Amino acid sequence: MSAMSGPAEQQAAARQGTRRDGLMIAILAFTTIGFLDAAYLTYVHYQGFGALACFGAHSGHSSCITVQSSQWAEIAGVPVALLGLLGYIGLFASYLIEARFDGELGRGMSFCIALIGCGFSLYLTYRELFSIHAICEWCVGSAICMTALAVLTGIRFLRGAPTAT
Amino acid sequence: MASRKEQKEQARAARIAQEQASAESAQRRRRLQILGGAVVVAVIVIVAAIVISSGGGNKPTGSSLTTGSQATAAQSAVNAELANIPQSGTTLGNPNAKVTLTYFGDLQCPICADFTLGKGGGGWPEFVAKQVKPGNVKVTYRSFCTASCNNTSVSNPQALFNTQQEAAYAAGKQSKFWDYAELFYHLQGTEGTPYVNESFLTGLAHLTNGLNVPNWRVARHNPVYAAQVTADNGLATKYGVNATPSFVIKGPKGIQSVGSGVLTYSQLESAVNAVS
Numbered sequence: 001m002s003a004m005s006g007p008a009e010q011q012a013a014a015r016q017g018t019r020r021d022g023l024m025i026a027i028l029a030f031t032t033i034g035f036l037d038a039a040y041l042t043y044v045h046y047q048g049f050g051a052l053a054c055f056g057a058h059s060g061h062s063s064c065i066t067v068q069s070s071q072w073a074e075i076a077g078v079p080v081a082l083l084g085l086l087g088y089i090g091l092f093a094s095y096l097i098e099a100r101f102d103g104e105l106g107r108g109m110s111f112c113i114a115l116i117g118c119g120f121s122l123y124l125t126y127r128e129l130f131s132i133h134a135i136c137e138w139c140v141g142s143a144i145c146m147t148a149l150a151v152l153t154g155i156r157f158l159r160g161a162p163t164a165t
Numbered sequence: 166m167a168s169r170k171e172q173k174e175q176a177r178a179a180r181i182a183q184e185q186a187s188a189e190s191a192q193r194r195r196r197l198q199i200l201g202g203a204v205v206v207a208v209i210v211i212v213a214a215i216v217i218s219s220g221g222g223n224k225p226t227g228s229s230l231t232t233g234s235q236a237t238a239a240q241s242a243v244n245a246e247l248a249n250i251p252q253s254g255t256t257l258g259n260p261n262a263k264v265t266l267t268y269f270g271d272l273q274c275p276i277c278a279d280f281t282l283g284k285g286g287g288g289w290p291e292f293v294a295k296q297v298k299p300g301n302v303k304v305t306y307r308s309f310c311t312a313s314c315n316n317t318s319v320s321n322p323q324a325l326f327n328t329q330q331e332a333a334y335a336a337g338k339q340s341k342f343w344d345y346a347e348l349f350y351h352l353q354g355t356e357g358t359p360y361v362n363e364s365f366l367t368g369l370a371h372l373t374n375g376l377n378v379p380n381w382r383v384a385r386h387n388p389v390y391a392a393q394v395t396a397d398n399g400l401a402t403k404y405g406v407n408a409t410p411s412f413v414i415k416g417p418k419g420i421q422s423v424g425s426g427v428l429t430y431s432q433l434e435s436a437v438n439a440v441s
Contacts, residue, residue, distance in 0.1 A: 045320060073320055075218050104192070108199035112207050119211035123218070131363050133382065157203075160196060 027110075027152045028095070034145030035088035041081035041138050044068070067136035072127045080124065084142055087117045091149065104160070110153040117146035236372055239351035242282075243344055244374050246290060250298055252340040255333075257293075258303035264416040264437055266304045266423070269397075269406045270346075272329050273361060274312040277410045278350040280427045288430030295430070302437055306346065307397040311409045318359045325361055330394050332366045335384035341376045348372050416440030 045068065067073065073080055090113045098106025121143035128135050250257060270277045280287035296302040313326035329349075336345035348369050354360025370378045384390075404413050404422065412423035414436045423436040 068320060072218055075214060079320075080218075104196060104199060108196075108203050111200075112203035115203065115207035116210045116214075119207060120214050123211070123215050127218075133363060157196070157200065160192070 023152060023156055027149060027156065030145045030148045030152065031088055031091050031095075034142050034149070035085065035092070037138055037142045037145065038081055038084035038088055041068070041142070042079060042085050045073075045079045045081050064136040064138060067128055067134050067139060072124060072131070080120075084117065084121075084146075087113055087146070091153075107153065107157040107160075111150070111157045114146060114149035114153045118143075118150035121146045236352065239348055240372055240374065242351065243347045246293055246347070247343055250293070250343075252337070252343055254337045254340075255306040255342045256303055257306075257343045258297040259300035260303060262300055262303040264302045264414065264441055266302055266433070266437075267307055267400075267404075267413040267415070268304055269307045269309040269401050269404075269409055269411040269413075269425075271309060271311045271313050271326065271409045272333060272346060272349045273316060273326070273353065273356065274409045275353065275356050276312075276427060278353045280410050281347060281350045285427045286429050287427045288433050291430040292433045296434070296437060301441075306342065307400055308394045309398065309401040309406055309409050309411070312356055313361075316357050316359070318357055319361075327391060327394050329361050329366060330397075331390040332370070332381075332385055334390040334393055335381050335387070336370065336373060336376055338384045338387075339376055339380065341373050344373045345369055345376070412436070414440050 068081075075083065091110055094106050094109035094113060096106075097109060121139075124139060125143050128139065247257070251259060253260060270281075279285045281289045283290040292302075297304060308326075308330040310323060310326045313329065314322045316322045316325070319325050333342055333345045333349065336342050352369065352372075354365075367378070367382075370376055370381050401411075404411075406413075406425070408425040410428075411425035412428065412433075414421055414423050416437070416439075418440045421436065421440060423433065
């Protein structure tokens with residue numbers, strides 16, 4: 001019996017390990033894309049909207065500019081793009097904590113940061129649609145990344161630490 | 166009967182299993198605690214961010230349009246002043262009037278508001294009643310960025326200026342430009358604060374007498390208004406305008422600058438007489 005279950009268990013563990021690797025790769029990919037997106041928006045915020053590439057148009061000028069110059073583009077004077085950037089940096093830090101110090105805590109931090117980012121991104125998307133009546137593709141891109149990260153880091157957290165094989 | 170050695174091994178295995186179960190249970194408890202903490206922290210941070218972002222923690226002056234007595238008073242004043250005066254685009258008054266006064270303004274400019282509302286000796290209300298309403302003069306509004314472009318409280322003052330001026334021009338498509346612009350002046354917030362936003366501009370549209378707001382929303386996307394704001398700036402440069410409100414008057418006897426600032430009715434009347 002044990003001679004039969006040994007290789008089967010190893011195969012199952014290997015499959016599980018592959019799934020975990022895939023999940024982490026997806027998480028890292030979304031975090032990197034979101035980080036670059038937020039970094040670009042932060043750069044544009046301080047550099048000037050002339051540097052903003054935008055596909056939409058609103059009232060004859062860029063819908064991204066409309067969104068970025070709206071009252072919802074800042075929280076107490078801090079650009080939301082910068083807050084997003086800090087969020088992505090926080091996610092990278094949580095991955096480091098998970099790998100180096102405390103796996104459970106690191107995964108919990110990742111989920112918490114992604115959940116905050118997701119919740120606030122959804123609120124900002126609501127504002128874009130119903131208050132500003134303009135859409136900024138870069139903001140939507142970051143919102144998609146954060147939503148995906150909330151789901152993926154949630155799954156990863158609930159799955160727990162990989163079992164030693 | 167199991168041997169003593171087997172019994173020991175069984176006991177050991179049972180102990181290890183119990184320890185594993187206990188460790189797994191502790192791990193589950195810790196995971197649930199972290200999960201609960203993460204969700205609570207996330208909810209608190211999201212709610213706080215939304216409250217601050219909505220203005221609860223850092224409410225910009227005038228960010229929400231007054232819907233009480235101030236708005237009602239503004240509506241009544243504007244409706245009374247502009248009643249029965251023809252409008253077309255940004256032009257107020259008889260389209261066949263021989264004299265045209267060009268008004269260079271910025272909707273965030275407090276001096277424009279003073280002039281338009283008749284404060285500080287501003288002659289606009291009297292001018293409208295005595296020169297525009299009878300059909301002697303028509304007035305055309307042109308945009309020139311002054312106070313809006315000095316508003317450092319917003320990320321992109323020029324873009325916001327364009328947005329607000331275009332919103333007013335879009336009302337002009339329904340011959341409601343002057344209603345919208347005058348309401349803007351009536352309900353202007355503190356200079357240099359980020360009070361102009363979408364809810365402010367849309368609120369003005371709702372307050373504008375007879376304006377079809379859905380059509381206004383659609384019209385705002387028309388690039389012709391952005392082009393108009395750009396063209397206005399070119400015209401201002403041509404006339405040497407560097408402040409708002411500034412005025413240029415044109416009539417049968419020629420064209421001349423009337424100056425800028427809170428002009429009185431007599432100054433405007435003299436200008437009309439000079440070109441008539």
